[in-house]
Amino acid sequence: MRIASDAISFLDTVLDRTIAPGYSRVGFRMRKRHWPDNDPRPESMRGRTALVTGANSGIGKATAAALAGLGATVLLGVRDLERGAQACRDIQxxxxxxxxxxxxxxxxxxxxxxxxxxxxxxxxxxxxVLIHNAGVLPDTRQETAEGHELTLATHVLGPLLLTELVAPLLGAATDPRVIFVASGGMYTQRLAVDDPEYRESPYQGVTAYARTKRMQVALTPLLAAHYAPRGISVSSMHPGWADTPGVATSLPGFHRLTKPLLRDAAEGADTVVWLAATEPTPASGHFWHDRRSRPEHYLRRTRYSDEQAQRLWRYCRDAIHPASDQPS
Ligand SMILES: NC(=O)c1ccc[n+]([C@@H]2O[C@H](COP(=O)([O-])OP(=O)(O)OC[C@H]3O[C@@H](n4cnc5c(N)ncnc54)[C@H](OP(=O)(O)O)[C@@H]3O)[C@@H](O)[C@H]2O)c1
Incomplete structure (x- = not known):
């Protein structure tokens, strides 16, 4: 029995390191056959409330549907109310x-x-449950009204602010969980602590996207420690490659080439839903893919120190609370 489980674990790791098979639906379906018996139970989310950002399409919409299917009350956090209402109608x-x-x-x-x-x-x-799913991959460098680069604002600053503002509500729950939907693309990137706003080199949307996904993963253990006293767990995950409107629009060449191999949105959402609903609560502060905690680095050159991660967090906190907002 031990040999069988070691072999499955080895196969899972090989899939992870070889990227294309592991991130595709092939990897998802192979791993699924051997998952431990800790699927979220039917009705396990009854009486619980979840907020999913960017839930009007793709992985966010599939996550909202799956959590509602487990009995949760689900709030779709969207920037366009009509698209959000349409997503609710689709789910219902x-x-x-x-x-x-x-x-x-x-x-x-x-x-x-x-x-x-x-x-x-x-x-x-x-x-x-709070799920930070909203994501963007812009072609050109864009800034918000506050002067922050758009992927930084969308993937990092906004989620940090929202988590902080709803922390009292999360702290009132018995087993509150915060989950970041990051990306395997972050494996290619260092922590851009010296240039978090992407001002100092020629802008590439894919790099900006992957850098800010790296930031989500780097901040996860810090946030987990920060919110532990209130009993709030914080995780990040990556969904593999899923066929969503975002991928079709932002990466049309990649989408065309890989379409037959892409996961569907529900498969991309699987680990998000599992992290939100499985029992016991998965360990806080980790990075997950296909229901297993994964390394944060595959390349030596992407490693960063605790001091660098802390420095990034300080930058983000100052960005969220400009000096004029801070108590004197
Ligand atoms: N699909 C994949 O293979 C894959 C791989 C790795 C990671 N991910 C991550 O998975 C998450 C979902 O992506 P997806 O593939 O499902 O793409 P998607 O279909 O484009 O979904 C992205 C969602 O984010 C929303 N959004 C963007 N900016 C927002 C903002 N400022 N405020 C609120 N909502 C906002 C979009 O809303 P609008 O409709 O208003 O634009 C959309 O609903 C993203 O974080 C992405 O980085 C996806």
Missing amino acids: ATDPDADVSVVRCDIADPVSVTECAATLAHRLSRLD
Whole structure:
């Protein structure tokens, strides 16, 4: 028995290191056959509330549908209310009992994030799960009204602000979980602590995307430690390669080439849903893929020190709370 489980673990690791098979639906389906018996139980999310950002399409929408299917009350955090309402209708067309509704949350806009947190505080007594799924891959360098590079604002600053603002609601839940949907693309990138706003080299959207996904993964253990006293667990994961509107639009060449091998959105969402709903709660502070904790580095050159990770976190906290907002 031990030999069989070692062989499965070895195969899983080989799939992970060889990237293309592991990230594709082939890897997902091979691993799925050997997962331990800790699928989220039917109805396991009944009585629990989850907020999923960027939930009007792709992996976010599939996550919202799956959590609602487990009985959760799911809030779709979206920047376009009509697209969010359409996603709710789509989910309920398949599952008429799905308890889904929309809350406006443009994660790159701190005003919208603050309003979203205020709406949640008004509507909820607690929040059980917060999923930072919203993502962008712009062609050119863009800045928010606050002067932050768009992928940094969307993948890092907005999620940090939202987590902080809803921490009291999360802290009121019995087993609160925060999950970042990162990307395997982050394996190629160092921590851009000296140039987090991508001002100092020619901009490439794919690099900006992967750098800020690296930041999500680097900040996960720091956030886990920060929120541990309130009982809040923090994880990050990557979904592999899934066929979503985002991939089709942002990476059309990659999409065309790999389409037959891509996971569907529900397969991409599997580990997010598992992290949100499985029992016991997976260990906080880790990076996951296909229900297993994964290394944060495959290349020596991407390694960073604790001091660099802390420096990035300080930068982000100052960006979220400009000097004028900080208590004197
Ligand atoms: N698909 C993959 O293979 C893959 C691989 C690795 C990682 N991921 C990650 O998975 C997550 C979901 O991506 P996806 O593939 O499902 O792409 P998608 O279909 O484009 O979904 C992205 C979602 O994010 C939303 N969004 C973007 N900016 C936002 C903002 N400022 N505020 C609120 N929502 C915002 C989009 O809303 P709009 O409709 O308003 O634009 C959309 O609903 C992303 O974080 C992505 O980086 C995906």
